[in-house]
Amino acid sequence: AQKITQTQPGMFVQEKEAVTLDCTYDTSDPSYGLFWYKQPSSGEMIFLIYQGSYDQQNATEGRYSLNFQKARKSANLVISASQLGDSAMYFCAMELGLTGGGNKLTFGTGTQLKVEL
Amino acid sequence: GAVVSQHPSWVICKSGTSVKIECRSLDFQATTMFWYRQFPKQSLMLMATSNEGSKATYEQGVEKDKFLINHASLTLSTLTVTSAHPEDSSFYICSARVAPNYNEQFFGPGTRLTVL
Numbered sequence: 209a210q211k212i213t214q215t216q217p218g219m220f221v222q223e224k225e226a227v228t229l230d231c232t233y234d235t236s237d238p239s240y241g242l243f244w245y246k247q248p249s250s251g252e253m254i255f256l257i258y259q260g261s262y263d264q265q266n267a268t269e270g271r272y273s274l275n276f277q278k279a280r281k282s283a284n285l286v287i288s289a290s291q292l293g294d295s296a297m298y299f300c301a302m303e304l305g306l307t308g309g310g311n312k313l314t315f316g317t318g319t320q321l322k323v324e325l
Numbered sequence: 326g327a328v329v330s331q332h333p334s335w336v337i338c339k340s341g342t343s344v345k346i347e348c349r350s351l352d353f354q355a356t357t358m359f360w361y362r363q364f365p366k367q368s369l370m371l372m373a374t375s376n377e378g379s380k381a382t383y384e385q386g387v388e389k390d391k392f393l394i395n396h397a398s399l400t401l402s403t404l405t406v407t408s409a410h411p412e413d414s415s416f417y418i419c420s421a422r423v424a425p426n427y428n429e430q431f432f433g434p435g436t437r438l439t440v441l
Contacts, residue, residue: 245432250434251416251418251434251435251437252432252433252434252435253369253418253420253432255431255432299368299369310357310422310423310429310430312359312371312374313359313369313371313430314371315368315369315370316368317367317368318367318368
């Protein structure tokens with residue numbers, strides 16, 4: 209069975225600074241996808257970034273980048289130039305297979321990020 | 326982008342009653358919808374996978390007779406919490422997979438259920 213681990217229950221970062229949110233995963237399946245979602249206090253799940261297990265380059269989407277280290281089974285999210293609006297809960301998730309999000313997702317426990325002035 | 330709606334956005338009910346939550350894909354057809362549950366300050370846990378025209382597949386530990394799922398059309402799936410109890414109070418989120426590419430799923434805004 210697959211497992212996602214997020215060891216940081218809460219993180220603080222100053223506005224305009226970069227922050228890294230940790231995520232490690234465990235699966236014996238060679239084909240999998242890794243995701244990061246943002247959940248503001250309103251509750252909706254906002255897709256941020258995706259990395260397939262065979263992707264050679266780290267995924268980037270604007271201020272978000274995914275530091276994919278396959279041998280270490282880690283998929284950390286890096287947010288550059290933090291903004292106050294980035295304050296939210298962040299979830300790392302994994303799917304088995306490489307549909308890019310079409311399969312059921314297993315979520316980590318989340319990291320609450322607080323951006324301060 | 327694809328839009329998924331949920332209704333109601335919040336509901337309060339008495340213990341013992343049944344509550345129906347709707348999940349609709351507004352601008353696309355969804356052959357598969359997923360139902361997740363999230364307790365306060367916790368992660369999303371998959372409850373079941375709902376496929377249009379067939380029985381839902383429930384995750385281990387989820388009571389299928391308590392959480393009835395119906396996916397009667399390509400744009401609508403419903404979750405009915407039967408004989409709700411206070412421990413069923415939670416945030417219920419659905420997501421829908423876009424057919425036919427199956428390469429992305431979009432989340433609804435969630436439904437907050439409080440059972441008194």
